[in-house]
Amino acid sequence: MCLLLGATGVGKSLLVKRLQTILRCWARGTAASGGGVLSHGWGTPGVNGARGCWILMGAAMSPWGLEWGLWSGGVSGEAQGGIRPLPALLCPIWVLDFPAQLSSQDGKGDLGDPPPTRPTVGTNLTDIMAHKKITIRELGGCMGPIWSSYYGNCRSLLFMIDASDPTRLSASCAHLLGLLSAPPLAEASVLILFNKIDLPCFMTVEEMKSLLRLPDVIACAKQNIATAEISARKGTGLTGVLRWLQDAHRTGV
Numbered sequence: 043m044c045l046l047l048g049a050t051g052v053g054k055s056l057l058v059k060r061l062q063t064i065l066r067c068w069a070r071g072t073a074a075s076g077g078g079v080l081s082h083g084w085g086t087p088g089v090n091g092a093r094g095c096w097i098l099m100g101a102a103m104s105p106w107g108l109e110w111g112l113w114s115g116g117v118s119g120e121a122q123g124g125i126r127p128l129p130a131l132l133c134p135i136w137v138l139d140f141p142a143q144l145s146s147q148d149g150k151g152d153l154g155d156p157p158p159t160r161p162t163v164g165t166n167l168t169d170i171m172a173h174k175k176i177t178i179r180e181l182g183g184c185m186g187p188i189w190s191s192y193y194g195n196c197r198s199l200l201f202m203i204d205a206s207d208p209t210r211l212s213a214s215c216a217h218l219l220g221l222l223s224a225p226p227l228a229e230a231s232v233l234i235l236f237n238k239i240d241l242p243c244f245m246t247v248e249e250m251k252s253l254l255r256l257p258d259v260i261a262c263a264k265q266n267i268a269t270a271e272i273s274a275r276k277g278t279g280l281t282g283v284l285r286w287l288q289d290a291h292r293t294g295v
């Protein structure tokens with residue numbers, strides 16, 4: 043179980059929806075390539091080499107680019123974007139792996155318009171398949187007073203902070219310290235997410251971390267704590283969140 047916590051309106055529900063969209067997209071991509079995830083290596087152009095080039099280009103562009111490229115299978119990269127198929131008899135084939143970046147500049151492109159969300163009153167359970175099934179339990183920000191009833195059986199914890207609204211930092215800090223000192227969460231891996239980095243803010247994330255005394259908090263906490271800067275709206279940093287979840291849930295529940 044992964045707990046997803048944070049004040050109301052920080053973007054927890056949108057994050058879960060975006061993670062689902064990304065995973066659906068990857069699942070379709072791997073299915074289109076015959077379910078085969080290509081590994082680094084060499085192949086013959088025109089057989090699987092050209093397709094390998096396509097995968098490289100698609101993955102570098104976006105998951106949608108990847109899907110489109112695979113559907114178009116066999117169309118040369120040159121025709122679609124000025125990337126020439128490699129002329130040699132053997133050309134590299136790349137792993138169809140997590141793309142490093144899933145974002146577009148306007149927040150509408152790759153992942154589509156952000157789906158609407160409503161304040162979560164209560165709790166939302168969502169299963170995602172990131173190599174194995176991971177259940178994410180979002181607790182609405184308004185449930186803060188009773189979050190602790192849900193700490194049991196928690197392997198990982200995503201704690202979200204609104205990076206566009208430093209006025210709520212002190213409340214987030216109090217919540218975070220409460221979580222880190224809760225005995226049932228002593229073994230959990232913790233990822234602190236600074237969300238909404240697409241919005242302008244008068245304070246940088248580094249300044250916020252320093253205000254939160256985050257280096258000291260991390261040094262003193264029992265848990266393994268990582269941080270990430272993301273935009274659930276644009277998709278920035280979400281592949282990193284999925285990787286982190288995979289690692290945190292590699293064993294156990």
Ligand SMILES: Nc1nc2c(ncn2[C@@H]2O[C@H](COP(=O)(O)OP(=O)(O)OP(=O)(O)O)[C@@H](O)[C@H]2O)c(=O)[nH]1
Pocket residue numbers: 048049050051052053054055056057156159160161162163181182183184237238239240241272273274275276
């Ligand atoms: N600009 C921007 N808006 C975001 C981002 N993430 C979420 N939002 C918006 O913030 C608002 C609140 O998002 P939710 O996902 O409902 O927030 P929540 O944390 O689930 O809130 P509760 O369920 O009330 O605890 C919505 O309008 C989202 O579209 C982001 O990265 N950037």
Ligand SMILES: [Mg+2]
Pocket residue numbers: 054055056159160161162180182
């Ligand atoms: Mg919500």
